[in-house]
Amino acid sequence: MKHTIIDPSQLELNDKVVTIKRVTKTVKGGRNMRFTALVVVGDGNGHVGAGLGKAIEIPEAIRKGKEDAMKHLVKIAMDDNKSITHDFIGKFGSASVLLKKAPEGTGIIAGGPARIVCELAGIKNIRTKSLGSNNKQNVVLATISGLTNIKSPEEVAAKRGKSVEEVIG
Numbered sequence: 001m002k003h004t005i006i007d008p009s010q011l012e013l014n015d016k017v018v019t020i021k022r023v024t025k026t027v028k029g030g031r032n033m034r035f036t037a038l039v040v041v042g043d044g045n046g047h048v049g050a051g052l053g054k055a056i057e058i059p060e061a062i063r064k065g066k067e068d069a070m071k072h073l074v075k076i077a078m079d080d081n082k083s084i085t086h087d088f089i090g091k092f093g094s095a096s097v098l099l100k101k102a103p104e105g106t107g108i109i110a111g112g113p114a115r116i117v118c119e120l121a122g123i124k125n126i127r128t129k130s131l132g133s134n135n136k137q138n139v140v141l142a143t144i145s146g147l148t149n150i151k152s153p154e155e156v157a158a159k160r161g162k163s164v165e166e167v168i169g
Contacts, residue, residue, distance in 0.1 A: 008070040011043040015066050016116050018050075019136045020058060038137050039065030041073070042120025048147070049073035050117070050140045074144060077152035082124035085153060089131075090146020095138035096131040099146045113139040121147060 018038040025032040035058050042048035051068025055061040079085050081104040090097045097114055102125040108118050110128040113136045118126055130139050157167045 006047055006073040006075060008041075008073055011045075011047055011073075013041045013043050013047075013070065014120060015039055015041040015069065016120060017062055017065070018113055018116055018140055020061070023054075035061040037061040037065040038140060039069050040116050040120050040140060041066060041069040042117075042122065044120065044122040046076045046078055046122055047073050048076060048117055048121040048144060050144055052137070074148045076121050076123070076147045077150050077155070078123060082122065083126055084123065084147070084150050086150060088146050088150050090142045090144070090149065092142035092145050093133060093135070093138040095133040095135060095142040097139060097142045097146055098129040098131060099143070099150070100127040100129075102127050111139070112136070114143045116140070117143040117147070123147075 018040055020035055020037050023034050023036055034054055034056055036052060036054045038052055040050045049069040049072040051065045051072060053061045053064025053068055055064055077085050083102050084099055087100045104125060106125040108115055108126055110118055111130050114128045114130060117140055153164050153167050157164045
């Protein structure tokens, strides 16, 4: 899995909060309450990232999550009709997300966490199915993992030593 470092300052990023959870830590004097925020950021043009922020107050947790997401931006290969180039299953932990190429006019057919990732990545036509765990954090990370591993026809052609027309068929 190759990662290209993307400078978030050059991108116009939008962010969406996927989930906010209240977490507690039991200590000698009682319970410490904190909040964790799972945030996805994307520019709507093939860049997307997810991050987790933890803090005593919700706005601070969201801010930290957004900063973390910017550090983990990835580039996604898309075809002409704003879909993925081929089908793939993204995995993270026990969550798997099936990502299927879709023709123009299909729209985003996806459940909550996977839909947010696809929208912010700029994908307009895709079909997804969440398999295994339905933990929101793992589904988001499985979707990003799957989208990252999708190869463009140019990459496949270069690897096989063929022309793009031979690969596409």
